[in-house]
Amino acid sequence: MHPSFYGQLDHQHQVRSRRLAPWLVFLLAPAPPPLPSAPAPYLVFLHRSMETPLANQIIVFNTKEGLQKLGQKLNHHEGNIKLLKSEIDVIEQSIADLSIKLGKKAVNANNGTSVQEADQRVIQSICHQDKTAASIVCELRNRHSVQASKVPQLKDVLGVVATLGKVNDDNLSSILSEYLGIENMLGLVCKTYDGVKLLETYDKEGTIDKTCGIHGLSRSIGKFLDGRFTVFSLENMRPFPGDVMIDDPQRWLMLHKPRLPSGESPPGFLNFAVNMIQLDQAYLSYLTRNGQGLRETLFYSLFSHLQVYETTADLRHAIPFINDGAISLDGSILRPNGSFCLGDRRSVEVKFAVLSLGSYAPSSIISEMEEQIKLKNWEKERLVEDIKIQEDLWKQVKDLFEKQKKQLMEYLAQPSPRLQGSPTIRSPATPGSNPFAVTPRINPFAASPGSNSFAVKPPHMR
Template sequence: MAQPNQQKHLNFKNEILRHEDNLKFLYSQANHIDECILDLQEMFWLIWFLVSLGRYHSAKVTKTEDGDGFFHTEEETVQKILQKENSAAALFCWLKAHNPTQTLTSLFTKDVVGIVATLAGVVTDELSKNLSDFLGLDTMLAIVCKTKEGIEALERYDGYGGLHVLAIGKEIKGRFTVICLEELRPFVGGFVAGDPQKKLAIPKPKLPNGDCPPGFIDYAVNMIHLDSKYLSCLTPSGYGLRETLFYSLFSRLQIYRTRQEMLDALPCINDGALSLDGGMIKGCGVFVLGNRKAADVRFPKISGKSGLPDSYIELKKQSEG
């Protein structure tokens, strides 16, 4: 009788193993489906960006209510900065444009990177307005230095440097913000593999049920575009602007398509969020209400397809083919 029992035990064991193999297969299929869903969501937002880019090419420049040009170029951003008379940012831009002296050249070439508002571009006007409003005017006009030496040079009043000394006949009124890159704590999580813009590999937010929130587009730090000259700008420790300056400014600020989708995603928002229709959450429990006033110093819009990720360009070619 023992032998039949042993056979039954063996049959049960084989049946359990078969079911375990089936479960492993089903789990792997479920994970594959989840990945496909995320890929489709990313493709949707790629198409959305391309549509916005197409509108940029086809639309004419219009005027907003404050008389500002609807499409900002880098030159227009600089002109807006220059209008902030007696500010350090305006003085910096003026000095760069008026045949700087050898002292000025050595100072700025060595350590000063530029003004926050001029160091990155964005794809859409809505995104430009939202990110600029979130940072505020003082931060948008902040001067960025690589090391403490640049800050010391900007403050020097001994006749050998400093903005005040170099700009004869001009003066700075009030305080101004200077950001030192080497003093910032950089993002250390690595980059998205193969991305020419060196976007940060930040895991997507997840709701309590494990799903990515509907309407989530990306993190703000990954939605800015860096020109090649700023992509190659590194601190003495080897860190770039995205993982130092812009990660410090935006942290894990999330971007959503609509205000309602942003509010629905509250359980997974820790470092603030923006929606393209004007919604803003500064942090946990801190909401910004009322009608927004468009910032007049904004990030410029990138023109054409230059510098866009390869996936954008390839998708645009397919849509036109």
């Protein structure tokens, strides 16, 4: 075939190409080569003088993106560790509660008395406090129950502080009662502020009306009220801001136990006082308008984060980990303000009732609780292993993060000489710039200005 024939075919192909739509010409054009990317997770850095400015920016961009992903992995492992530790706190609290119920940390002080007998002892000790509001309320409800049920002033009164909770240890009962003091132990607990207002009224001059409220009730049974008395309004208390164990009938507060650097609790630490109070079923069912129970309101207001230790020595060794006071079963008291109560202990006239598990729990229940403790310990061991795995993964990611960060810093510290005759390339942070934009392609079929690309030349001009 004559060479001019191929030239004519090539000329016709160019003419047809000029007649194609611009978008079709763009699609038929060969794809640009892919942009270089940095391998992950390990980056290989060359000397900056051996790379183009565009390659430098691509490497820095990919490295920063890789560091960001590693940071997200670190946060993920830290969140897992925090969650596992909170689960261990819950399990340890359950173990401590079960141990106390089994009598491993408690002293049997009721001498086989029943729950009803223990309650009656507390009420009798309150009634012996003459001329107090608590004694008047207890006497009305125990000896004049029919009359008390019809009195509007007492309908909102839930009870006396000393009657609303019980403990499993006589020493704990004595030290908690001494910590609160007789005024708080004899305090009346009202559901709402309206109930507080019904207990005492005043005349126009601001003087107490002795014929109304609890003052009038005391005279109706031949008693006289003298001095001040404390009243708690549950709806006006600042409740516990954290979470509670909703699935547990006692609604224990989920508090963070003190931790040594090793992760263990200080030696001798038993629990928080607010979680060592046992509530009766009648009071467990009561909730405020906002859905809080007695533990989240009354007892948290009284004890807050008060810690309980076995001995004075244990308490003193744990002082760096105590923020809101602590007590020990052998009689030490450390107030939240940092003051110590020294000297001989006073006899406590009104105490919390003491429940003795051995006096009413059958052996089958005790065996079941021991099995629960074994199961809880097994769950704790599994969680400790999971924490160890998460900590190892966190360390691996942390080491890789630090290594890549160091490489990036060293790479950025190297000199970056500007190539002679090369255009200035802006930083990715410069507004309006795109260092990764592909240079516009020159269309070989595009006509020059002033020419008609679709015109066919005469044969003598081809």
